[in-house]
Amino acid sequence: MAKKKKKASMRGKVKKNVERQQSENKGFGCVSLPKGIQFYNPSMGKREYFDIIPYIITDSNHPDRDDENEIALQGDIWYKRPYRTHRNIGADHETVLCLASIGKKCPICEYRKKRADEGADKKELQAYNSSLRNLYAVIPRDNKDYDEEIHVLDISQFNFQKPLNEEIDEDDTYESFAELEGGFTISVRWSEEKMGKNKYAKATSIKFSERDDLDEDILEEAPSLDECLKVLSYKQLESKFFETEDEEEEKATRSSSIKKRKEKEDDEDEEEKPKKPRSSNKKKSKKLTWDELSDMEEEELAEVIESKDLDIDMDDYEDDELNLRIAIAEELDIELPEEEEEEEEKSVKKKSKSKNKCPYGFKFGIDTDTEDECDSCRLWEKCDEEKEGSE
Numbered sequence: 001m002a003k004k005k006k007k008a009s010m011r012g013k014v015k016k017n018v019e020r021q022q023s024e025n026k027g028f029g030c031v032s033l034p035k036g037i038q039f040y041n042p043s044m045g046k047r048e049y050f051d052i053i054p055y056i057i058t059d060s061n062h063p064d065r066d067d068e069n070e071i072a073l074q075g076d077i078w079y080k081r082p083y084r085t086h087r088n089i090g091a092d093h094e095t096v097l098c099l100a101s102i103g104k105k106c107p108i109c110e111y112r113k114k115r116a117d118e119g120a121d122k123k124e125l126q127a128y129n130s131s132l133r134n135l136y137a138v139i140p141r142d143n144k145d146y147d148e149e150i151h152v153l154d155i156s157q158f159n160f161q162k163p164l165n166e167e168i169d170e171d172d173t174y175e176s177f178a179e180l181e182g183g184f185t186i187s188v189r190w191s192e193e194k195m196g197k198n199k200y201a202k203a204t205s206i207k208f209s210e211r212d213d214l215d216e217d218i219l220e221e222a223p224s225l226d227e228c229l230k231v232l233s234y235k236q237l238e239s240k241f242f243e244t245e246d247e248e249e250e251k252a253t254r255s256s257s258i259k260k261r262k263e264k265e266d267d268e269d270e271e272e273k274p275k276k277p278r279s280s281n282k283k284k285s286k287k288l289t290w291d292e293l294s295d296m297e298e299e300e301l302a303e304v305i306e307s308k309d310l311d312i313d314m315d316d317y318e319d320d321e322l323n324l325r326i327a328i329a330e331e332l333d334i335e336l337p338e339e340e341e342e343e344e345e346k347s348v349k350k351k352s353k354s355k356n357k358c359p360y361g362f363k364f365g366i367d368t369d370t371e372d373e374c375d376s377c378r379l380w381e382k383c384d385e386e387k388e389g390s391e
């Protein structure tokens with residue numbers, strides 16, 4: 001009896017949840033869809049089917065444009081609209097459209113270049129990197145959560161296009177998947193990936209099956225994906241970007257003076273310092289190098305952790321990709337460049353502390369239950385234990 005009741009109570013919620021996922025997806029803030037068109041959000045942990053519908057390119061600067069091979073010229077039909085985003089921009093840590101990816105001057109890319117020319121190190125430059133995403137017009141098939149109408153799929157290159165490319169490389173029969181005639185329905189198994197608090201879907205298995213030809217009229221229904229990108233002006237993006245830049249500079253100045261002081265102290269007792277055994281020769285990972293690790297985006301790092309079954313909790317490294325990379329390098333015995341080793345020492349200290357660190361900056365194991373934030377804190381249990389233990 002009780003069981004039945006429970007079952008019925010999920011009615012109407014699953015779909016609601018899908019709607020919520022949809023509205024959350026809009027949080028990327030770089031894409032705005034024409035009225036009446038909705039996002040298709042992959043269901044994690046499921047296999048789903050959809051057709052990719054071609055659209056007519058309106059942008060003369062389409063990122064895939066290749067004059068020599070006559071690819072993606074204005075007026076052509078094409079199946080994806082690539083764009084790039086910069087993350088953690090401004091006081092609100094927004095994800096914004098990289099203006100360079102639509103053929104304009106991008107203040108963030110310019111700043112990155114300027115800092116690179118000035119000799120800034122890799123870890124600083126990483127903060128200004130952009131990541132590649134794509135928009136697709138799709139018709140979900142046999143999916144109870146979606147009508148068989150045109151939707152838009154907005155997903156990172158890494159989570160869909162890359163595995164799709166690999167399939168097509170392997171068998172180019174499927175290259176015509178998005179053609180009106182002789183196309184294929186795509187079937188994708190979406191895995192559930194985790195990055196900090198965020199969950200996202202990644203295509204882990206892609207298959208193709210022949211589908212009916214699509215009517216040419218569908219081209220008129222398909223939204224112009226080029227026009228779905230929300231474009232800020234150079235000035236708007238610049239002021240958003242430097243909003244935090246000032247604060248960060250302040251912080252950097254502060255921490256560099258602390259660092260200088262610390263270096264001085266370190267110099268003094270350098271003699272006594274026991275030489276740390278470095279992992280250089282034992283069990284060196286042939287596959288990954290620090291440079292490769294440095295170039296990876298969050299999602300790729302998550303994948304490394306999962307595939308190598310590393311004992312690393314991404315939650316411990318939220319907004320701290322550098323130390324996450326260092327922790328991965330440690331686990332995999334990847335040699336760090338010298339300057340990173342310094343950071344590593346800090347990070348080891350930080351790591352042992354961060355296990356017991358209050359995410360809101362209060363005293364761990366002491367201020368338990370004294371602040372509003374305690375109610376929803378993910379470390380509450382550990383914090384409470386610590387308090388109990390010390391009492």
Ligand SMILES: [Zn+2]
Nearest residue numbers: 098099106109
């Ligand atoms: Zn940019």
